[in-house]
Amino acid sequence: MSDYKKVAKISDIAEGEVESFFVEGEVIAICRVEGNFYAFRDECTHQNFTLSDGDLDGECITCCYHGAEFNVRTGEALCLPAVEPLEMYPVKVDGDDILVELDD
Amino acid sequence: MAIVFDGTRESYVGGLSEFLDSGQKDVPEWVTALRREAISGFAKLGFPTLSDEEWRFTNLEALRRGSFSIAENGISGVSEKSVDSCGFPGLDCLRLVFVNGRFATSLSDAGDAGEGILVKSLSEAISEHGDLVREHLARYADYEKDAFISLNTSYFEDGIFVYVPDGTVLEKPVHVLHVSTDEGSPLFINPRNLIIVGQSSVAKVIEHYVAASQSVYFSNAVTEVVCGENANLEHYRLEFESRKAFNFSTLRVNQQKNSNIASHSILCGGAIVRNNVHPVLAGEGCNSDIYGLFISEGRQHMDNFMRVEHASPHCDSRQFYNGVLDGRSKGVFHGRILVHEGAEKTDAKQTNRNLLLSDTAQIDTKPQLEIYNDDVKCTHGATIGQMDEEALFYLRSRGISMRQAKIIMLRAFTGETLEHMSIDSVREALEGVVMKWFEQRLQNGKRG
Amino acid sequence: MLEVKNLHVQVDDKEILKGMDITVAPGEVHSIMGPNGSGKSTLAQVLAGKEAYEVTEGEVTFQGKDLLDLEPEERACEGIFLAFQYPVEIPGVANTYLLREALNAKREYRDEKPLKHVEFAKLAREKMKTLGIDEDLLKRSVNAGFSGGEKKRNEIFQMQILEPALAVLDETDSGLDIDALKIVANGVNSMRDSGRSFIVITHYQRLLNYIVPDFVHVMVDGKIVRSGGKELAHELEEKGYAEF
Numbered sequence: 001m002s003d004y005k006k007v008a009k010i011s012d013i014a015e016g017e018v019e020s021f022f023v024e025g026e027v028i029a030i031c032r033v034e035g036n037f038y039a040f041r042d043e044c045t046h047q048n049f050t051l052s053d054g055d056l057d058g059e060c061i062t063c064c065y066h067g068a069e070f071n072v073r074t075g076e077a078l079c080l081p082a083v084e085p086l087e088m089y090p091v092k093v094d095g096d097d098i099l100v101e102l103d104d
Numbered sequence: 105m106a107i108v109f110d111g112t113r114e115s116y117v118g119g120l121s122e123f124l125d126s127g128q129k130d131v132p133e134w135v136t137a138l139r140r141e142a143i144s145g146f147a148k149l150g151f152p153t154l155s156d157e158e159w160r161f162t163n164l165e166a167l168r169r170g171s172f173s174i175a176e177n178g179i180s181g182v183s184e185k186s187v188d189s190c191g192f193p194g195l196d197c198l199r200l201v202f203v204n205g206r207f208a209t210s211l212s213d214a215g216d217a218g219e220g221i222l223v224k225s226l227s228e229a230i231s232e233h234g235d236l237v238r239e240h241l242a243r244y245a246d247y248e249k250d251a252f253i254s255l256n257t258s259y260f261e262d263g264i265f266v267y268v269p270d271g272t273v274l275e276k277p278v279h280v281l282h283v284s285t286d287e288g289s290p291l292f293i294n295p296r297n298l299i300i301v302g303q304s305s306v307a308k309v310i311e312h313y314v315a316a317s318q319s320v321y322f323s324n325a326v327t328e329v330v331c332g333e334n335a336n337l338e339h340y341r342l343e344f345e346s347r348k349a350f351n352f353s354t355l356r357v358n359q360q361k362n363s364n365i366a367s368h369s370i371l372c373g374g375a376i377v378r379n380n381v382h383p384v385l386a387g388e389g390c391n392s393d394i395y396g397l398f399i400s401e402g403r404q405h406m407d408n409f410m411r412v413e414h415a416s417p418h419c420d421s422r423q424f425y426n427g428v429l430d431g432r433s434k435g436v437f438h439g440r441i442l443v444h445e446g447a448e449k450t451d452a453k454q455t456n457r458n459l460l461l462s463d464t465a466q467i468d469t470k471p472q473l474e475i476y477n478d479d480v481k482c483t484h485g486a487t488i489g490q491m492d493e494e495a496l497f498y499l500r501s502r503g504i505s506m507r508q509a510k511i512i513m514l515r516a517f518t519g520e521t522l523e524h525m526s527i528d529s530v531r532e533a534l535e536g537v538v539m540k541w542f543e544q545r546l547q548n549g550k551r552g
Numbered sequence: 553m554l555e556v557k558n559l560h561v562q563v564d565d566k567e568i569l570k571g572m573d574i575t576v577a578p579g580e581v582h583s584i585m586g587p588n589g590s591g592k593s594t595l596a597q598v599l600a601g602k603e604a605y606e607v608t609e610g611e612v613t614f615q616g617k618d619l620l621d622l623e624p625e626e627r628a629c630e631g632i633f634l635a636f637q638y639p640v641e642i643p644g645v646a647n648t649y650l651l652r653e654a655l656n657a658k659r660e661y662r663d664e665k666p667l668k669h670v671e672f673a674k675l676a677r678e679k680m681k682t683l684g685i686d687e688d689l690l691k692r693s694v695n696a697g698f699s700g701g702e703k704k705r706n707e708i709f710q711m712q713i714l715e716p717a718l719a720v721l722d723e724t725d726s727g728l729d730i731d732a733l734k735i736v737a738n739g740v741n742s743m744r745d746s747g748r749s750f751i752v753i754t755h756y757q758r759l760l761n762y763i764v765p766d767f768v769h770v771m772v773d774g775k776i777v778r779s780g781g782k783e784l785a786h787e788l789e790e791k792g793y794a795e796f
Contacts, residue, residue, distance in 0.1 A: 022166065022169035024320060025166060025320040025348040025349075025350065026375070027165050043165075047160070047161075048161065049163065050163065087432060103402070494640045495641075497602060497603075497624060497640075498636065498640040499653075499654075500601070501624050501627075501633075501636075502625075502657075502714065503654045503657040503658045504625055504628075504650075505625050506623070512645055512649075512653065513645070515645075516642065516643065516644025516693075517644065520644055
């Protein structure tokens with residue numbers, strides 16, 4: 001069952017930035033890269049630290065705690081200490097709203 | 105007006121005065137003083153972070169970001185029928201029901217527990233047996249060191265109170281049903297339970313946490329147990345909270361000389377779950393058997409934190425924890441055994457076995473032995489694995505279908521912990537729940 | 553009953569069976585002998601349907617059906633039984649539970665009613681007596697903590713309960729003392745009839761004094777290199793496998 005929830009407005013996230021949102025009991029990070037939005041669970045897969053505390057450079061986000069890097073479009077772990085990919089959420093843009101699909 | 109906490113430390117600290125003004129006017133002064141003391145503990149601690157060694161696998165960011173409030177109404181939308189459906193077929197027991205942390209008199213039947221035995225709500229006990237409660241409440245669960253115990257001690261409204269005087273057998277098990285309901289906005293619920301089993305006395309208590317709907321809430325339960333000399337307690341903690349709930353719980357047991365406890369923790373619900381089991385074997389010759397089974401799927405996160413403290417000689421403890429993890433769920437087993445100086449002839453054993461049903465499920469298992477003594481026997485062992493392919497093939501080679509073979513294997517695995525339950529109807533009910541869970545997994549699974 | 557033609561099997565890209573042929577008619581007992589590593593156990597596992605073994609060439613027909621097309625449980629229900637060389641320990645699953653599940657799975661496959669507890673208990677008790685198995689063994693977890701002899705006897709016990717059309721005994725005699733060997737052999741002999749066949753895989757001629765085969769095959773390097781009657785076993789005992 002697809003279940004898209006409104007999480008943010010487009011204007012909440014500036015180009016090249018990552019923001020973190022609390023929705024339905026989960027913390028979700030949303031990135032804006034060249035006009036596209038990507039959402040993932042806001043935890044580094046290495047040691048569960050909050051990933052949105054880190055820096056976004058193009059499609060690459062770096063965890064500020066231990067330096068793991070991920071591609072925010074694909075979720076792929078790009079370097080150690082992370083091995084597992086990010087858990088990505090499907091994103092839809094509807095007018096000014098950003099919707100994210102949370103499965104139950 | 106509901107009291108709302110916005111997730112910050114300040115909101116939880118600042119909310120207390122409003123809480124005390126709103127519903128706590130008839131409460132004895134010592135309880136209020138206790139709450140104030142406890143919140144100052146939280147003011148110092150705040151929520152733990154990943155940098156805290158005891159919390160290094162569980163990110164509480166969601167809790168710090170979430171807004172929660174204390175329920176305005178007590179019982180809403182919980183019917184006798186739905187409460188009955190949470191019972192255990194054929195079990196003759198006393199039943200106390202709490203809805204969102206408040207006692208639901210009309211749904212409860214404490215019956216006649218027996219001569220001198222008290223089975224009632226904690227709030228009633230505070231007003232009727234103040235001295236007895238005061239002697240034990242918050243004496244064991246340390247609100248200065250644990251943020252969740254601080255919060256619970258500050259904001260608890262109600263829970264079970266069981267008192268079994270010396271030399272007495274509580275014949276019927278006590279079934280304590282804590283129900284959470286959807287009140288529109290996420291609730292902050294703090295069940296507080298106190299169980300006192302006197303010298304050479306016997307009791308069985310089933311704490312059972314269920315959700316009436318799959319909503320977001322923050323449930324934070326604390327149970328203190330005093331097990332007198334030569335007493336015997338069997339304690340169950342059955343956690344079937346909402347799949348979106350934040351569920352924290354602590355079982356703190358104080359065991360006196362030659363006492364026995366068996367503790368069973370079954371974790372099934374919750375989004376982020378942390379279950380602390382902390383027995384202190386304070387007197388000589390105690391025995392602690394701690395069993396646990398956690399089953400998780402989807403994105404559930406289950407953190408089992410054991411802290412078994414041997415403080416006296418000739419005590420035995422056994423931890424036996426099994427986990428079954430599917431989907432992208434994560435499990436943690438943190439098993440700490442602490443043997444104090446002077447606790448000679450300690451025999452402590454810990455086993456944690458984990459079965460991963462998917463490639464994306466994860467478990468962190470961490471034994472931790474701290475021994476300040478020479479003459480002790482401590483062992484620990486942990487295993488993590490997929491289902492045994494050789495065994496599956498063996499079963500199939502006898503004509504048993506893949507699906508049935510998997511069910512047989514899973515039943516055996518979970519049975520390792522469930523089989524220690526002495527109340528048959530509870531064990532059977534749980535076997536049923538676990539089997540249903542597995543069957544759903546196998547149906548959804550691509551791993552036919 | 554069973555026809556294996558030019559069977560090639562590999563494990564982890566290594567070819568183990570290299571053109572195996574064997575034909576077993578109803579009521580026959582075939583013995584396969586050969587040195588270690590000749591592929592005897594691989595054949596047994598392939599017949600039972602072990603997935604790790606990849607069939608690259610050849611065919612296996614069992615009672616007119618393409619055996620390689622069937623899942624392991626379907627093969628069992630069709631009447632194949634493998635007595636494992638190393639029976640698997642399954643802690644937490646009672647022996648009796650496994651047996652009843654297995655028997656009822658087979659009955660269901662044949663559209664027969666499942667056996668009730670009492671009926672099953674009666675059947676099990678009968679078979680246990682002939683094999684000298686303690687009732688206690690039924691309640692214990694499958695093979696867990698069993699001695700070597702107990703494990704092998706348990707395999708034969710399962711075979712007796714499940715009454716297969718074709719039983720493959722994979723080194724069931726290995727490690728048995730002479731008393732246990734006799735019990736196992738009796739268990740097999742008591743089941744011999746015109747409709748049931750056996751493939752007895754063994755390293756030693758000793759077993760064949762008790763289970764007398766109709767045919768003996770010598771297997772070396774993944775195929776049968778010589779076949780004969782029961783006297784071939786004696787010859788092998790004297791000369792060994794060196795000449796192959």
